[in-house]
Amino acid sequence: MARTDIGPPLYRDMLPPICKENYGKWSYHEILKPGVLVHVSETGAKLYTVRAASPRLVSIYFIREICDLADKYCDGYMRFTSRNNIEFLLSEEANIDPLIADLNAKGIPVGGTGNSITNIVHTQGWVHCHTPATDASGIVKAVMDELFEYFTSMKLPAKMRIALACCLNMCGAVHCSDIAILGIHRTVPTIDHENLHKVCEIPTLTASCPTAAIRPNPKLKSVDIKAERCMYCGNCYTMCPSVHIIDPKNDAVSIWVGGKISNSRIGPRFSRLAIPFLPNNPPRWPETVEAVKNLVELWAANAQPGERMAEWIDRISWEKFFELSGLEFTDKHIDDFTLAQTTFRSTTQFKW
Amino acid sequence: MARTDIGPPLYRDMLPPICKENYGKWSYHEILKPGVLVHVSETGAKLYTVRAASPRLVSIYFIREICDLADKYCDGYMRFTSRNNIEFLLSEEANIDPLIADLNAKGIPVGGTGNSITNIVHTQGWVHCHTPATDASGIVKAVMDELFEYFTSMKLPAKMRIALACCLNMCGAVHCSDIAILGIHRTVPTIDHENLHKVCEIPTLTASCPTAAIRPNPKLKSVDIKAERCMYCGNCYTMCPSVHIIDPKNDAVSIWVGGKISNSRIGPRFSRLAIPFLPNNPPRWPETVEAVKNLVELWAANAQPGERMAEWIDRISWEKFFELSGLEFTDKHIDDFTLAQTTFRSTTQFKW
Amino acid sequence: MTEAKKTPLLDDLEKGPWPSFVTEIKRAAANNLSAQDLLGQLELSYEDKKAHWKHGGLVGVMGYGGGVIGRYSDVHEQFPHVEHFHTVRLNQPSGWYYHTKALRQVCDVWEKYGSGLTNLHGSTGDVILLGTKTEHIQTIFDEVSAFEEHPFDLGGSGSNLRTPSSCAGPARCEFAMIDSTDICHDLTNEFQDYLHRPMWPYKCKIKVSGCPNDCVASIARSDISIQGTWRDDIKINQEAVRAYAAEGFDIQGLVVDKCPTKCMSFDGNELTIDNPNCTRCMHCINKMCKALRPGDDRGATILIGGKAPILQGAMMGWVIVPFMKLEPPYEELKEFLEKVWEWWDENGKTRERVGELILRLGMRNFLRAVELEPIPQMVLAPRANPFFFWWPEETVQD
């Protein structure tokens, strides 16, 4: 039997010598151009980073190509970012442009630094998950094709972080993104009463519902769902394969805005509902792409320098956001879950 | 049988002629001195208001004395304020000082306008209620004796509104006051199992508990309280006289700060827990009086002009509030009720 | 008069500069046995650190379901004259405006049949007549309601509309943008039946403030908060602005910098307001009332949901109607209130306030019932959780 519990490969063994030597000694950085950073050490050493896009779902052939470039330009030292970009770690400034040229030749753009739109954090979608309300990689590709210029430039007012999750489990943790694209189910699950008791524990199943919509049905040795309490989160499906949440006729995409992670200036924020419904329209989800693009460009046109989406909306107010964006404000936008009260306007202060 | 449903006396019949003539035509006001307002009409007419304190719990003899003064100085026209002060409505400027002199002679102070501490909104306490955790009028008297100078002057940074409620029903609606004094029970109610089923409906009783601490006890035809879930709100007592919440050894006073009603500048705010426990110490509740006084004076010394308590704390932060006030921060200050999550610090931003 | 008991604890509360309620009780006690026993029982409470009243008790006036709070002593052997000690709630005149004649009449009745003690006023707004016996209640009502001038009616108690109240309003205040006193009076009369006959799931309170300063604390203390406001531009008298500046008033520091939306600026000469970004908080108008006035397109914002903590924690009202014109006979307002109450009455559980019901069933159901469109002004921000509902007609049904 193989050894177990050996732990991950030691990162230290993978650091380029310049990073080892200047570990903890970096003094400042500059963005030389889109996708290219230089970090300067107290010792004067300079590390150049070239950030390149990746579709995240990549073949071993892609990886090997990347490895070839890393071997060629930076002794094989590279990393991936928390948003799935590739970073080449160069000691030689002279290697930057040749590397970029090689990358571009392979169709791999360089960018994603500073006031740009970087890679979209996303999830499995139809490629590998059993609960998605939409695909992941396909929408990401379609959106990034359209927003491409914002990846390769830094002309936005601030960073813009987009994320996508294909169901309410939110594996991309999209809930704190400038713009979040979220797959949603929209109909009450149907139940396979015949098989349910064979594969699922009824108490666990009833307990899994956030709104207590599931009641035991002892006669059928199954459960019933109180339709008017169900908000289609799909958690019952996660717990029990005899509850079917997927509904291609109604599954859809929703858009959320104004979230943020960093503590810089205003603290972290949840994204909030902007568009409750856009149709699932493969292969290019044109409605979703357009909605995201409009939001990006509305923000870009109106935000002051340095204002993230959340900060811009804070300043102008949500009512102005809906007015400017032309988005419809519906009953879905009004919270009715457990913390709803804290979102209600308990003041006469508002804008017209 | 008497006529029913005649409705309240018509306020219009009680308005002094100057108010009728200038109804809706007032142009601006000034505070001439503490307790004295002048309202100037578009027509040039001037209405003088003299605001005088009242203990609210007054005898008919007090009322008649006040009426005598109103008859003498303002043709019998007067009003009470939403905080139980008396307002004399004068057309003659010359009557102001004689009226004040007469009031003072009777021990009735004039003040409560502008940046002052006006009358304390309060409730019944031991005088007339069945659920109080403390008295109302007694604490109010003790506190106002101590804060008297702030009623008769306007030297504070802003308005300061103090309110008192003698139990969690909060008849004074103290929950949005700059400083709130709140009577609290602190022990789990005891149950008179013998009589409970005769006087109370068990389903209503169990439903009355905000934390679902009450379970039916079918054996005793009564109920049990899960001690660790009970936070002594007393609602079960309101629903059922066989549940006893009053406990003189433990009933106490708590202090809350930073609430606000008006929409001026920052919107309305809830008061928040400052001191979870002060002993019930009649007749003068010295610990409570001192605590309130310290809070007033801390705020007065540190707030910028125009800053209500809430605005001052907003600016300096709650952590600095606890540091400056020297008040202990305890586990009681950390919310654990339904909206607790929204009060937690989901950011690394804080002050030391 | 029997010999009064010693009350050393309470006596201490006669000292000090603030007017003393103990003195008031003693003044009443000098002529009234109930007041005397109240004093004695209260002294006992001060010794025992607890109230000496029994739980509840039902008493009333013919034709009414509320308006009187029953109260019985648990130490009536010691204090027989407070064995019954009920309070009668009289509906105050709107804005608490009085002529002394009205007050004196009440005092006279209360001298005959009550303890001689009152609260002017109760927290809801009523005249509280503090302490009488069961047998006098009807008489008291009969007499106060029969005053030739300024007759009084009962206020509310129990599961009904509670006595509405209003701020000083346009009779005395330059900020009043609605006729708060008239609205309060008119609604009170319109809804007499709801006020006097407890038929609802629980209490419901209305308070009317003439402007967003909310001097009757309506947002915190009433289920239905009506606050005057305006929609057009703030009126600026630049001469008067300059006069403030000339007097040394710090316009920048005390007004411009404190504007919550930062929509004002002052160049030392002219004050400018970017009105579309003003949230009409009143601050600048409050501070410079000689120079600034609200616009002319006036009406009210209506907020629903204010209440005390039990069961779900205290609530402040939230915006339901951002703007409603309010002119007599206030038809739109009345129809709106009827719709709100009808929905609440149909759906509310026992002791569930209207705001709690909205929280339980969701704004979406409430708005449908009262036929209002959702608008962003109702919320501080849209929902952050993805748990939202679709109406059946919005999805593809098989």
Next chain:
Amino acid sequence: MTEAKKTPLLDDLEKGPWPSFVTEIKRAAANNLSAQDLLGQLELSYEDKKAHWKHGGLVGVMGYGGGVIGRYSDVHEQFPHVEHFHTVRLNQPSGWYYHTKALRQVCDVWEKYGSGLTNLHGSTGDVILLGTKTEHIQTIFDEVSAFEEHPFDLGGSGSNLRTPSSCAGPARCEFAMIDSTDICHDLTNEFQDYLHRPMWPYKCKIKVSGCPNDCVASIARSDISIQGTWRDDIKINQEAVRAYAAEGFDIQGLVVDKCPTKCMSFDGNELTIDNPNCTRCMHCINKMCKALRPGDDRGATILIGGKAPILQGAMMGWVIVPFMKLEPPYEELKEFLEKVWEWWDENGKTRERVGELILRLGMRNFLRAVELEPIPQMVLAPRANPFFFWWPEETVQD
């Protein structure tokens, strides 16, 4: 190789400037039947607008309780080579630093036994090997764990510690105030048993950011968020400040005015920071990294509770430990984590994350269990509701 099916919908996603995942699938499909069938099944999903995977499935490696996600096609008659299509999660090196040698080794194994498709990386941070058959799983593990250089272990899945992750950290970033990469690596090794054997109520995630910029989104995406910070004064190089000004950088507008606590000022020459009022948000340091540096008294703020929406709505971590010094071997941190997990393990219900448990039982019980004192830094504001508890020893017992 069988003839590939037509995939017109997916083909469309090969157009456009952004690198295409479809191209990647096709590259793998050229040599691999599973990848080919994945392409076919995905095209079907694009037609049907739904996933074609069955619910769950349990597969694994000997000695491990997680690390592999079982996946079975519901259209395997059409696409037999994805009948099984499990993913293997390999624990990435801390900070996602690689030498190409390490990556190439993995590719070679995956070429032999898998679809040739991967995710670099999964949202939690793992290397995701996307699609293999049940019979290959053990072999894959045996081979990757036996690499002479840079051997790999499995990542987490199921109710256990999930693969911790870290930002770029001190190896690459001047802002790192803790050794985020080392902490991540050290904790991962320390807690191997928790990572590999699902014994807890539910999953628990750790993410480590070197500073409050939180480049691994720890506050939103991990139960335990560790973020570097400092306690002393920000270090200012006034020369460098002036250099920024000289270059035309708008210090006032882009830095001073945006400071959340307004604790900075710039007189055109000197930048002043009122440090006791600084909340260490990083903004000024971010924008002027040549002139400003965090202080020297460095450590971490630890926040607990971050997670996705189900059940109670998404949560962000909140401050539990405002400041902890973090030096190897990180004993204090490890003891703290053990206490947290012990309490959670004892009290948590099935599928209850630690933050949800804290909410259910209250911070007071949690803080007692982990032996921490309550301090105001844990909350944005104290409670507004009066429903608080007393410990038995705090009241007078009969």
